[in-house]
Amino acid sequence: MATIKDVAKRAGVSVATVSRVINNSSRVTPETREAVTKAQDELNYHPNISSKIALRQDSDIIGMMIADHSDPYFGQMVKVVDQLATKEGMSLIVNAGYRDADRERQCIDELIQKRCRIIIAHSMNLRDDILIRYMANQKSMILINRNLRGFPDRCVYLDDEGGAYLAVKHLIQNGHTKIAYIRSSHQVDDAEQRFRGYVRALEEAGITFNPALVVSEEPTPQGGEQGAETLLGLSQHFTAIACYNDMQAAGAMAILSDNDIRIPENVSIIGFDNTAISRYLHPRLTTIMNPVSAMAISAFSIGLAIVKGEDASVHSRVFTPTLIKRFSVRDLRSF
Template sequence: MATIKDVAKRAGVSVATVSRVINLSPQTRPDTVESVKSAMKELGYRPNAAARTLVSKKSLAIGVVVADVSDPFFGTLVKHVDTMALQQGHHLLIGNGYHKKEREKQAIESLIQNQVGAFIIHSKALDDDTLLAYAAENEAMVFINRLIPGLEDRCIHLDNYRGAYLATEHLIQQGHKAIACISSNHDIEDSQQRRRGYLDALKAHGLGQHDCSRETLGWIATGWPDEQGGEDAMLKLLKDSKQITAVFCYNDVMAAGAITAITDNAYRVPEDISVVGFDDSLIARYLHPKLTTVRYPIEEMAAQAAELAISLSNNKQSLATNGGYKPTLVRRQSVQRV
């Protein structure tokens, strides 16, 4: 396979000159451009990203850090970043942080070492000061699902607290009083905010007398934020609090696990126990019954993050005039009035 060095040798020019031709530099003489293009055609050479950055010093790669790309939520995020990136001639490099400080740091450092041109970072374990330092050194670094003071114009985020409040309030409006919560066991702000939204909605409607001891009383169960974690948490709730008539779940996949536990134990959804999820992921529309959930517009957020990161990498003015997204409730068939 021909290399940029082969093209330079055939055309009788330097590698830097070939790079200038590839990058459409106006400083290259027309006859030199023709000579280089002819050599490329003869050798069957196709420019790659590395060649295009030799002169511009800008990589056409976008570095994306997520918790776990195998999670459907993060898979959707990556997919929509990739769609936007391809439209603008970029490609992706992906790192997993697993909500752990060292892993997130390693993932970000790896992308920096690979000289990516733009970054989209989903970080929950690293503190604000660490991320501020990274952002100061990398002007095209955008943060998703995180609001960092001082970097508001580079943050794309959702009001998780409001989403949980909406979900719980909806159950209350349907007459439910014995409302449990299935929460993620990851000690991240999303879990904290959604749990607080749940508790505050109960309190606002006179159902929060036992906020401080609600978990010990069996009203809150935690688990790994996947189907198995949701199933295990629901089984614990059924064992500890048989009077439950509704449950708010941290995300849709945990809700799917909860529904399995409910139906496996001869209860019905929603006739016996109503269920609300969070995210409005694809699975919500294919569960039986279809899942009432809080919509997390990750598709739009990922696209905006990609557009902003690419814009910043091209030294254009920030586009994040409003990076804050509001959750909405999507009503389906998993909630019934009591």
């Protein structure tokens, strides 16, 4: 088993430098951090295994890694886990990876070093091989919203492709054939899966995919604004916009309104996630239900069953999206 000295030798630095990297010290250059991280990967070294911390009794701490503290989707997820942890007499630590692979890795390492009894991670940017090593060494680590090969019993996720397919199919059933799509600019699994669902719904309906009607933006209201501005600037006609998530849809709706384009009279729009904002937009947003609370409950329950030595297989792992019909989609068939 590799030691911290082995990592230092492989990276060509001192043991103290490796320790600073492990503890996320700011006194390390990006180049040095990269060299040490690479050495850790090559040697399959994890601080929690090699250090005395791993020999201590586990704490009653639940660790969570989410993508963004400011995103309501993750706020809902954290609230559910916090309530469940409190009922079990446990406390919660939450780190945010902000959709950056290096930051995600630092967050997980911090949670391991704090001896979290259960770790629930929303990791969309770490490579499979890195996550596989973490999962192999952390027996009560649960992934949420990602299906990692080899760990079907500890992955809780949504059928994202099916959800986007359902959204676009709803637009098609309402007579729309010129459907634009604002996808996430992040190269993560759910973004690709939702885009595949968009394309599949078009192909199934015999509608030719038009790449000019697809724009990639941040999964935020600002990203939705930029996406809508780009689409309006194209010489492409569209009657509907499907969005990666509700936050993008909210931003797109604002830009359409600013340009005196009425929703749904002139352009229909559909979101994804059914976050709280979808109910308070005008008009109220048609969207896809992402059962984030149910998935959070399942992730926590699986982790708790593992640490208690109970049967975790009774808890759901794969969740099915559902369509939430509101007022942002117009039926063109009656006109």
